[in-house]
Amino acid sequence: MLREDDAPDHGHPHPDPHPHPHGCRRPSGAGETVTVEQKVLAKNDLLAERNRTWMTGRGIVAVNMMSSPGAGKTTLLERAVTDLGGRRPVAVVEGDQETRLDADRIRGTGCAVVQVNTGAGCHLDAEMMREALTALSPAEGSLLMVENVGNLVCPALFDLGERSKVVIISVTEGTDKPLKYPYMFAVADLVLINKSDLLPYVDFDVEQCAQHARSVNPDVRVLTVSATTGEGLAHWYDWLTEQQ
Amino acid sequence: MHELAITQSVVDAVCERAGGRPVRSVRVRVGVLTAVVPDSMRFCFGLVTEGTAAEGAQLEIDQPPGAGRCRTCAVEFTLTDLILLCSCGSADVEITSGQELQIVSMEVG
Known part of the structure; x- marks a missing residue:
């Protein structure tokens, strides 16, 4: 590592008096400043756009589902692929740090699925999505449901090429979650409040939570559902149909 | 810890x-309304640059403040978080600054 006192000669003998502060890292004129001015995530965004173009050309609609661990993403998916599978081709990308457990659950419904393990990574990115699309090769006109890694922070930043982003929160998590994780709720097209069957047993205010979500994302749609009882799922399926 | 992936993108x-020349410093712009923590980014930068042309480079982070404009009353104001609420009561607020996530420049050679 180049330390300040290791910096190369300034090009003029010391101890000349000179106005620049000593310890300047670079000798004047020795380095070249290159203007870059590009988005940090330009490469990911480019790959995501390619994924989007590829899917759009095949009539494939991808929905990126994000939540904290345990909000019910996989159970919602199991219901959805079972309920919607007769209407149109449905395929699933399962993102987890480790294991194939979620893919095995989805496969149990007879749905096409590919598992992406991110290892130490905390989110899916556009390159992983591209590999998943290659492995899965979804049929034309498919609904492609992408279950992101359970995490309410990191996945918000990474475009996969999806049509829409869905954020799921369960009623056991706390009404104020949209305020605590505003970046995630700010990018959502739809918020699903899941586990509504547990509302009688927990201190959760559905309307207040929806207001919190709208305070960081005024146009966001909010639906209350229960993957266990099926309450509200028809509205969620209607919304999915609208995405085509 | 998405800062690791973000920083990896910067270094790549x-x-x-x-183009093979040593990278001496990198300047990035990270708005205060992004979900990126500058200190985490600095920590990751040291790790990610190891063994690359940017090993030992200095990371300089500019942090543009958050700002918004109310679409209802047209007032412009500072945003310290993503809660979009104008003092006029409107939540129809456009974010005009603070969401930057860009590589500005670098010094090479």
């Missing part, structure tokens, strides 16, 4: 752009 981009 500048090393590619440097």
Whole structure:
């Protein structure tokens, strides 16, 4: 590592008096400043756009589902692929740090699925999505449901090429979650409040939570559902149909 | 810890752009309304640059403040978080600054 006192000669003998502060890292004129001015995530965004173009050309609609661990993403998916599978081709990308457990659950419904393990990574990115699309090769006109890694922070930043982003929160998590994780709720097209069957047993205010979500994302749609009882799922399926 | 992936993207981009020349410093712009923590980014930068053309480079982070404009009353104001609420009561607020996540420049050679 180049330390300040290791910096190369300034090009003029010391101890000349000179106005620049000593310890300047670079000798004047020795380095070249290159203007870059590009988005940090330009490469990911480019790959995501390619994924989007590829899917759009095949009539494939991808929905990126994000939540904290345990909000019910996989159970919602199991219901959805079972309920919607007769209407149109449905395929699933399962993102987890480790294991194939979620893919095995989805496969149990007879749905096409590919598992992406991110290892130490905390989110899916556009390159992983591209590999998943290659492995899965979804049929034309498919609904492609992408279950992101359970995490309410990191996945918000990474475009996969999806049509829409869905954020799921369960009623056991706390009404104020949209305020605590505003970046995630700010990018959502739809918020699903899941586990509504547990509302009688927990201190959760559905309307207040929806207001919190709208305070960081005024146009966001909010639906209350229960993957266990099926309450509200028809509205969620209607919304999915609208995405085509 | 998405800062690791974010920082990896920065280092990949500048090393590619440097074309084999050593990278001495990198300047990035990280708005205060992004979900990126500058200190985490600095920590990751030291790890990610190891063994690359940017090893030992200095990371300089500019942090543009958050700002918004109310679409209802047209007033412009500072945003310290993503809760979009104008003092006029409107929540129809456009974010005009603070969401930047860009590589500005680098020094090579």
